[in-house]
Amino acid sequence: MICGIDEAGKGSVLGPMVICGVAGRSLSDFEDKGFKDSKTLSPSRREQLYEVIVSEFKTAFVILEAQEIDKLRQSHSMNTIVAKSHARAAEMLSVEKAYVDACDVNEVRYGIRVSEYMKNPAVVISEHRADSKYAIVSAASIAAKVKRDRIIEKLSEDFGDIGSGYPSDPKTISFLENYIFNNGECPVIGRKSWKTVSNITGKINQKSIFDF
Template sequence: MICGVDEAGKGSVLGPMVIAAVGVRTTDVFSDIQVKDSKQLSPLERERLFALIKKQCRVAIVVITAEEIDNIRREMTMNACVARAHSEVIQKLRPRTAYVDACDVNPIRYAETVKSHLNIPCEIVSEHHADITYPLVSAASIIAKVTRDREIEKLKKKYGEIGSGYPSDPNTIAYLSAYIDKHRVPPPIARKSWKTVSAILAKKSQSNLSAFL
């Protein structure tokens, strides 16, 4: 078996990061499933391909919550966290070769980091933009993206409109700001170790101090 690995939500300030691996015996399966990097697909097309990939390939998924990410970052960098999670889904499928989208400026170093967490023999092919180059990694990006989107929808039912969860999303920032105004602390679904959160807290603190003075 060979597999492709990718993640969704690495840079999100709200909600989980999802890591997925997709394994096949032969890449001939992708002559019938026309995959692309998930960012190049509409939500409807991602959902359609998600079902096909799950049906015809082996899939492994790991979901890491915001709280877990905060705890992990006390011990390691975010890139190291992703590398360990990549190794976790690879371990589940036990392929002979795994293609990963490198989360490091040095893809060779990243491959070695992923490999260091494995206790099975596996060749790691690490490249930037592997989600565009390799259909297997594109498939993994689709599984990760759809899974994360579903997790975000669950959070919206509980917490209201939180946007996409990314710092670049005005709806996400508006939600964070309003929640902190009301509760004086970030929401449970926020990555409190993110600069986005600390910047909002600092701004609120400064505003309160100015009002007091």
């Protein structure tokens, strides 16, 4: 068995990071199904393909909530967190070979790290933009993106419109600013270790000082 692994939400300031592994017997199993890098597909198309992926292939999801990411970042870099999560997804699928989207400038080094984090090491093919090169990784990219989008949608129902959760999204920043201003702290769904949060908190505290 082989698998493709990719993640969604690595750089998000709100919500979880979702890592997905999708397994099959050969790369050809994933060809001609319309699997592409999730960023190039419309939300509706991703949803359609997601149903194909979870019904036809074995999948494994690793979901790291914001608080868990903050805790891990006390002793690990974000790339190490992702590498360990990639390894965990591959282990869950019990594969002999894994294709991963490299999260390191050095593709080979990243592949070695992922393999070393596995209890039963597999061959790891690590490449930049693997989600565009290999349909099996595209499938993982799509499934991770849809799973995370569904979680973000549920969080918006609970907390109000939080946008996409990324620092580049004005809705996300507006939500964070209002929440921190009104509650004096970052929401539980926010990654406190992100500079985005500390910058907003510092700006609000500075305004409060000048109010006096």
